[in-house]
Amino acid sequence: MEHLGILEGRQKQILEKRSGMTQADIACDTSSLSGSVSQRACVFCGSRVVLYPVADAIHLVHGPIGCAAYTWDIRGAVSSGPELHRLSFSTDLQEMDVIYGGEKKLYTSLIELIEQYKPKAAFIYSTCIVGLIGDDIEAVCRKVARETGIPVLPVHSEGFKGTKKDGYKAACHALMQLIGTGSTEDISKYSINILGEFNLAGEAWIIRQYYEKMGIEVVSTLTGDGRIDAVRRAHGASLNVVQCSGSMTWLAKEMEEKYGIPFIRVSYFGIEDMSKSLYDVALKFPERPDIMEAAKQIVSEEVKTLYPSLQKFKKALTGKKAAIYVGGAFKTFSLIKALRSIGMSVVLAGSQTGNKDDYARLREMCDEGTVIVDDSNPVELSKFILEKGADLLIGGVKERPIAFKLGIGFCDHNHERKIPLAGFVGMYNFALEVYQSVMSPVWQFAPRKGGLQ
């Protein structure tokens, strides 16, 4: 096999777990190396992901056409009502706009779009070029908000001004402008906001149902199946429950500081973490033992049907090896546990945006010999997949062809998925998808398995 090298300057972002050795921390939280084919995106991407599911707002991308074109209806975030989020709006800046400024075009576009679509709010994303030509989008937004009477929120997401994480923060900042502007009357004391849940394939509905069954009021989901009016009253909740910690922890911290709302981190993937996310919420309301009772009841009922149905998959998958490369590190923790519950071990675990604590915890959780990577690229991923003999890769659309080229199974655990993987039912779907991909007879023809080339 051709020797695949690790780029100089990348070595510190990769480590292989060895027991009995003190190992230096993995390097992370850095910007991508020039010339590497990072699987990361940019600041704009981070903002767009977080705000995308807000379905009754228009999302106008201020810049040349690409940024809007590539994000048109790409995500699996579904809405129970309006679907403005599935449209793509761009100021489509041209050379003359770059020279003379795009403020006027932005203003006219906004006025027209608001008139046409009657949204509850508008998010204006600035792209790289806006950061250079110096359009005062704050001023335009203020003016349009005044004239139309709806919130018009600038999102400072110039692609080059940081990493995807900075984009998350810019999106959270825009949400903070809305939170606190709605009435909190009639909100129960036993209430939460679900943060960092984007309702991919209806996942937020599944989670919401569990909490409601426990007797908890869900004030707002940020941002899955999102509505501006619900965001406005989010400050009325008693607790923030944060999933996808990478994107929403900043918002949770801001809300804690400003409104005194505590937050907990949860994950809805896998039996263990899903159950824990119900118990952890119940623990926050100790004066209501019935909430904990209800949580236990839900878990017991769900597991009773789920567990037997998983055994067929476990039998087939025991001993198979998985590689995980996803956006946030928090998800990898749940995935490792979920994979173990169906008999699979993890030989590679990595993320685009994990931090030091994430990686320390990851190392603790992983088996010996597991490779841990931060901000990896296709060459590295392929190298480790082949070296470690993985049977499955879990990632997003950009990782999918790597798996299939190398002749191994794949599970899409990113924003484009069309099958809910969260909740108890999601664990079943996950196991089924992994089983169907890993056990497919098509791999017998893969060169890796000695199939003819």
Added chain:
Amino acid sequence: MSHEHAKTATQNACKLCNPLGACLAFRGIENCVPFLHGSQGCATYIRRYLISHYKEPIDIASSNFHEESAVFGGSHNLKVGLKNVSNQYKPEVIGIATTCLSETIGDDVPMILREYKKEFKNGLPMPILIHASTPSYQGSHIDGFHAAVHATVKALAVKGSRQRLINLFPNMVSPADMRYLKEIFRDFGVAFMMMPDYSQTMDGGPWGEYHRIPPGGTPASAVAGSGSATASIEFGSTLASEKSAADYLDVLFGVPAYHLPLPIGIKGNDRFFSLLETLTGEKRAEKYEDERRRLVDAYADGHKYVFDKKVIIYGEEDLVIGMVAFLQEIGIAPLLCASGGKSGLLKKRIEELVPDVDELGIKVREGVDFVDIEEEAKILQPDFLIGNSKGYTMSRKNKIPLIRLGFPIHDRFGGQRMHHLGYRGTQELFDRIVNTVIEQRQNASSIGYTYM
């Protein structure tokens, strides 16, 4: 057309940005890594977008601008990036395309590349560095595609003694189309240089080991020889002469350029095959006569299904032009020919192929988006839409069937293996159109006819 609403913003674009086309074209050069000089997001989004259609890994490197690069220039990032790509991918060629960001700050890329070559002369073989200027605030993806093709020829072609060799610039067509074009040239027994050629890199087999760069593509050495060819054939008729690779070779090296619309339909292919016969002095192989005969026969068998059907066709201007010529042959005058591109030539070129375009009521619109097309569709009430997957939103909303072709196709399987060109491609398209009509009729009938 007067809009229901005033319209400044582009809504549901019928185009992509300039650098995407350049990355795809560079992917059709052997041992080449496409490299975007800009933010990380551009490379990632474009990779994701191309994967949704081609289902192949596509590594696009990026210079990963950050704030300092935007303020002080991207020179340092570009050089470090080139060095890293050279080390990790060992490419023979790096195809560098700019973005709105590097173009707006005014990076002098050719100068940076000259400096880089001087600074990094360290004994290792220096990859060939090709630079295409592709600011996203100009034109669309098809302009980036042609810019990369033009830049490659400009960088590599040299003068030489005349060879019996034909250059082919196929335009942004499918990997299947490219394979078919190569087959045609081989059957004519003539040496050829087709560029780009992503027939293998964007539609290849499984790998036993990871390839930094997938096998396939036009070798740089072959492009170098394009200056000594007998002729160049360039598909497409909306490309300005100064952006045409064929015209470049004509002006600089006296290689005669022949421009043809994309050969879709019988007449278009008769023109293409006659040209090949003239240029090579060979008769076309019998199998192409057979393909043509079968197509004429199929036209006869299927004509009643399709005659006078009302359609809207959209996509890149050259694809629309090629399709209009074909549709005209089977009795379909499109109600609307639409493109997000803006060459200013769309109507003129359609008129050249279909002279009575106005009498037939064919409407032609450049620079439109899908909200424009949808508004037209509501009034025109077509029987079906023809174009890429981006039309699905309006197809579903307005209950108008969509026949998918071109790029991107991300809600059906096998877009990369779809033929459009030649008698063979026309046959496939014709079969699909007829089948769409039959399916519609069958579904609409309460009787459940089994013979249609």
